[in-house]
Amino acid sequence: MAVATKAETPPSPPPPPPRLRRLVYRLRVLRHEPTAALGLILVVLLAYLVVAPLVAVLSDAFRVQYGDDVHAGQQAGEWTGYYLWRVLRSQISGLLFWEPLLNTLVIAVGTTLFALVIGGGMAWLVTRTNVPGRKWLAGALVVPYMLPSWTFSLAWLSLFKNERAGGQVGFLQAQGIRTPDWLAYGAMPIIITLGLHYYPFVLLLVGNALRRIDVQLEDSARILGAPRRTVVRRIVVPLMLPALSSAVLLVVGRVLGTFGTPYVLGLPADYRVLSTGLFQSIRDRSTGVASVLATVIVIIGVLIVFTDMRLMREHRRFVTVGGKGAMDRLGDLRRWRWPAFALGLLAFGVSVLVPILTLLLSTVTRTPMDLKTFTLDYWFAERLPGAVGFPHGVFRGAEMWEAAWNSLRVVGLASLICAVVGLLVGYVVVRGTAPKVAAFLRQVSFLPYLVPGIAFAAASLSLFAVARGPIPALYGTTFLLILVMAVTHLPYSSRSGIAAMTQLGVEPEEAAQIAGASWWQRMRRIIFPIQKGALVTGVVLPFISGLKELSIVIMLTTTGTQLLTTLSIGLVDYGYTQLANAVVLVIALVSFTMTYLTQRLTKSSLASGIGG
Amino acid sequence: MPNITLSGVAKSYGGGDYAVKNLDLTVPDGAFMCLLGPSGCGKTTTLRMIAGLEQPTSGTIAVDDRILDSVERGLYVPPEKRGMGLVFQNYALWPHLSVRENVEFGLRMRKVPAPERRAKAEAALRMVHVDAAMDRYPSQLSGGQQQRVALARMLAINPSVLLLDEPLSNLDARLRLEMRAELKRIHEESGATIVFVTHDQLEALTMATDIAVMNEGELQQLAAPMEMYARPANRFVAEFVGSPPMAIIDVVPPGGGRASTGLAASLTRFAESRVGPCAPAAVGVRPEALRLGTPPSGAGWREEAVVEAVLPAGSSWTVRLRVLDTELYAVSYTPVDAAPGDVLDCWTEQMHLFDADGIRIFSLDGAEVRA
Ligand SMILES: Nc1ncnc2c1ncn2[C@@H]1O[C@H](COP(=O)(O)OP(=O)(O)OP(=O)(O)O)[C@@H](O)[C@H]1O
Ligand SMILES: [Mg+2]
Numbered sequence: 001m002a003v004a005t006k007a008e009t010p011p012s013p014p015p016p017p018p019r020l021r022r023l024v025y026r027l028r029v030l031r032h033e034p035t036a037a038l039g040l041i042l043v044v045l046l047a048y049l050v051v052a053p054l055v056a057v058l059s060d061a062f063r064v065q066y067g068d069d070v071h072a073g074q075q076a077g078e079w080t081g082y083y084l085w086r087v088l089r090s091q092i093s094g095l096l097f098w099e100p101l102l103n104t105l106v107i108a109v110g111t112t113l114f115a116l117v118i119g120g121g122m123a124w125l126v127t128r129t130n131v132p133g134r135k136w137l138a139g140a141l142v143v144p145y146m147l148p149s150w151t152f153s154l155a156w157l158s159l160f161k162n163e164r165a166g167g168q169v170g171f172l173q174a175q176g177i178r179t180p181d182w183l184a185y186g187a188m189p190i191i192i193t194l195g196l197h198y199y200p201f202v203l204l205l206v207g208n209a210l211r212r213i214d215v216q217l218e219d220s221a222r223i224l225g226a227p228r229r230t231v232v233r234r235i236v237v238p239l240m241l242p243a244l245s246s247a248v249l250l251v252v253g254r255v256l257g258t259f260g261t262p263y264v265l266g267l268p269a270d271y272r273v274l275s276t277g278l279f280q281s282i283r284d285r286s287t288g289v290a291s292v293l294a295t296v297i298v299i300i301g302v303l304i305v306f307t308d309m310r311l312m313r314e315h316r317r318f319v320t321v322g323g324k325g326a327m328d329r330l331g332d333l334r335r336w337r338w339p340a341f342a343l344g345l346l347a348f349g350v351s352v353l354v355p356i357l358t359l360l361l362s363t364v365t366r367t368p369m370d371l372k373t374f375t376l377d378y379w380f381a382e383r384l385p386g387a388v389g390f391p392h393g394v395f396r397g398a399e400m401w402e403a404a405w406n407s408l409r410v411v412g413l414a415s416l417i418c419a420v421v422g423l424l425v426g427y428v429v430v431r432g433t434a435p436k437v438a439a440f441l442r443q444v445s446f447l448p449y450l451v452p453g454i455a456f457a458a459a460s461l462s463l464f465a466v467a468r469g470p471i472p473a474l475y476g477t478t479f480l481l482i483l484v485m486a487v488t489h490l491p492y493s494s495r496s497g498i499a500a501m502t503q504l505g506v507e508p509e510e511a512a513q514i515a516g517a518s519w520w521q522r523m524r525r526i527i528f529p530i531q532k533g534a535l536v537t538g539v540v541l542p543f544i545s546g547l548k549e550l551s552i553v554i555m556l557t558t559t560g561t562q563l564l565t566t567l568s569i570g571l572v573d574y575g576y577t578q579l580a581n582a583v584v585l586v587i588a589l590v591s592f593t594m595t596y597l598t599q600r601l602t603k604s605s606l607a608s609g610i611g612g
Numbered sequence: 613m614p615n616i617t618l619s620g621v622a623k624s625y626g627g628g629d630y631a632v633k634n635l636d637l638t639v640p641d642g643a644f645m646c647l648l649g650p651s652g653c654g655k656t657t658t659l660r661m662i663a664g665l666e667q668p669t670s671g672t673i674a675v676d677d678r679i680l681d682s683v684e685r686g687l688y689v690p691p692e693k694r695g696m697g698l699v700f701q702n703y704a705l706w707p708h709l710s711v712r713e714n715v716e717f718g719l720r721m722r723k724v725p726a727p728e729r730r731a732k733a734e735a736a737l738r739m740v741h742v743d744a745a746m747d748r749y750p751s752q753l754s755g756g757q758q759q760r761v762a763l764a765r766m767l768a769i770n771p772s773v774l775l776l777d778e779p780l781s782n783l784d785a786r787l788r789l790e791m792r793a794e795l796k797r798i799h800e801e802s803g804a805t806i807v808f809v810t811h812d813q814l815e816a817l818t819m820a821t822d823i824a825v826m827n828e829g830e831l832q833q834l835a836a837p838m839e840m841y842a843r844p845a846n847r848f849v850a851e852f853v854g855s856p857p858m859a860i861i862d863v864v865p866p867g868g869g870r871a872s873t874g875l876a877a878s879l880t881r882f883a884e885s886r887v888g889p890c891a892p893a894a895v896g897v898r899p900e901a902l903r904l905g906t907p908p909s910g911a912g913w914r915e916e917a918v919v920e921a922v923l924p925a926g927s928s929w930t931v932r933l934r935v936l937d938t939e940l941y942a943v944s945y946t947p948v949d950a951a952p953g954d955v956l957d958c959w960t961e962q963m964h965l966f967d968a969d970g971i972r973i974f975s976l977d978g979a980e981v982r983a
Contacts, residue, residue: 013622013624013630013633013634013669013670014620014622014634014670014671015670016622016669016670017670017683017684021683021684021685021686022683024686025667025682025683025686025687025688027686028686028687028688029667029688029690032688032690033690435626505704507700507702507704508704508705508706508707510665510691510698510700510704511698511700511704511705511706511765512706512717513665513690513691513692514663514665514691514692514694514696514697514698515692515717515718515721515765515769516692516693516695516718516721516722516769517692517717517721518692521721525717526706529708530706530707530708532708
């Protein structure tokens, strides 16, 4: 063997071949590497489905819409500040914007405080004390989050509704106790019902954080002579701050985009928030105003999430690694153990049992809650006298079944698309042949997370309500519902797709490639089979959340495309309280059962589905 | 049987940095070549380029007359059509397939009929002694077994080029020895051309027919193992190959000029007395070439040394010495009867001289002078 010694001058990299040659080579490689093409397809798809609607709604906000040329004094299609002026500075802007904004803030703050108190308190009870039945409580107190968010508002109406809005009055009124408007509608009931829905959120986030705090940190402070109160103030609270701020911002973000509760409890008393205002503008066909409102909601949503990410980054340096002792030591409540348990039970009762039982009872009695008037008519009757729009029990006639079938179809397909696209995004990102493509996909697939669902739906309407180029008008089609539902759930599925693919790495696929497998064979025999589990969770989690979804779909459904959720709201509009309640119970039952089964089967925790 | 040629191959992952710079390398037909070098020197990158998993920024890669990559001529053969075998550093077994299915996969891709596939897979598994675990899943195997399955998966398709990326690095010492022997046997039986990546120089010296030492993306030397040991091309190879590493003493002191006292001066004087003036910039002595006691016949270089420490290591003894102004290590394979503070004679007949660029000028070995 000849000895090759190092050349006299060290080899510097040769000048790269001419650009054209490299391009030819590159294309040759790409021909065998569909990842690049796939990445490109995903980029176009996401740009169209995620970015384009936002651009469209922004442009609608600043362009004269058809029919508004007289008011705006400009030609339709011209750039204008008219809608901005109308929303922010005109005579009706108080009604259109400032009042709903204020109401939204009031509700956001109120709900957050409510959820913090209950959620934080319960989190402390179940993670740090020896309250009896803590395991059970920890699971039971999360149940409210598995119910559609406006379940509570319907239950509230069943209890407190007065004769101000049409339809059947609530339990108290039926007993002859007059319920004042402030108790039946408006800020207070909205705050309480939303708070009951969102406190599990705080419970999970804060509970996780509490579990991670190392008891030794507290112990060392105690040993150094700090009294218990000081320990809490100086050690525990600062360590909890990231979780708390995260919980606060997430709850605020959700409240900002929630539609059902403020619609059910606010509208009868003309109590408007931004989301219901947006809905009304769309319904009134004031597209320009709606676009401005949607833009405002988007901006607030983006600010909230950015603030959260900012805070998280700053707080990261606080992260402490839990020691072994973290779980073992629970504070002894001594004689307060049972009272504490009673408190937990009370929270469960108020947030789960009372609403569910109220709804159930209301659907089986003619006079609210009066068992002497027991009837199954609202569920099974062939004919319901007096109900013109829905003259039979919910299980009779086609409406409920059609809506259920639509829900299943739309949400099922959307979840499937979501899971597959999420996994493919993960695949392209991890293969990393084109870093720019990967970065784009990563960021854009996360974008819908920043945008409250109702605003995103409005944005999609801007883009898809009219025919544009080769794409026909999609308003009123199930296709649009599926698209929007899939896109809004994409952040979760693409994140989990990226996580799953990162964990797998590229080597299993490369090994298959070396073994002679073509791209399709690799996908079919290696990637998808290995990611089967991730794919199933990727379908099931969006499915559960999509089934309960109202804010996103409320503006996109028409009479032909009712879903269970919109059907229930429609029944509320008609004043058919019992029927609306019955439909919500059906949704609650399905979504609760599915969540429970999923947790059982996949051992995934609900927490991973919350807030990403 | 194929030989692999890389000519003018460079690879940049973007940015100005090159993971591999202008590599010219020929792996001869039937060779067992080790790519040896410190972490991050571009060994894996080179291997992956040969496999086709990574594309060079410039240059040509060919097996025999078949060009696999040529940026200049716009030619490319995808990995699945190269028909090579590759064992990944962490095995990359498919978790959802049983051991048997893992091994059969390549054959399935080649549309081999089922009975033959079965037979071939079993034969490959028998060869690496994991045929008993055939129906288990990768997660149910020990690290060593997984490694063997990865090997069997590659062998089942009977490729003529085998690429292995540090396949033994995760094994315990005993299993590693065993697998080294196994790999040598496989090499001899199949006659395949093997490229084997390692940063363990002992592994390279014991297994390879040829060693290519790389550093910072450049080929430093390509030679047979003992050749590499006896005539390291430059200071880097001299220090990297051999354990414990060669001591290299700079002749030019930091202040410039030429010292007339000290170890370096003493070694230089000796070398120049043998070959005439040669002005080396550094002189290297391997610890195992440095002997203690009186030299046999007054040949070689000798100097007095103070013993600073004696470190027994089972079969050998490492002695830390102070020779003139310099600390040196000597390795002895016979017991050393000395205590710290003792003064002994030390001597050697082997040394390597390097010029100012770090290139070896020549080596002395007894009476022999090797260019
Ligand atoms: N995908 C990549 N992107 C950017 N740089 C990379 C990539 N892969 C490797 N590098 C860089 O290229 C250089 C060579 O890497 P390579 O993996 O070939 O080293 P190695 O010799 O195999 O090292 P080790 O012994 O640690 O495995 C390193 O500096 C590494 O950081
Ligand atoms: Mg490597």
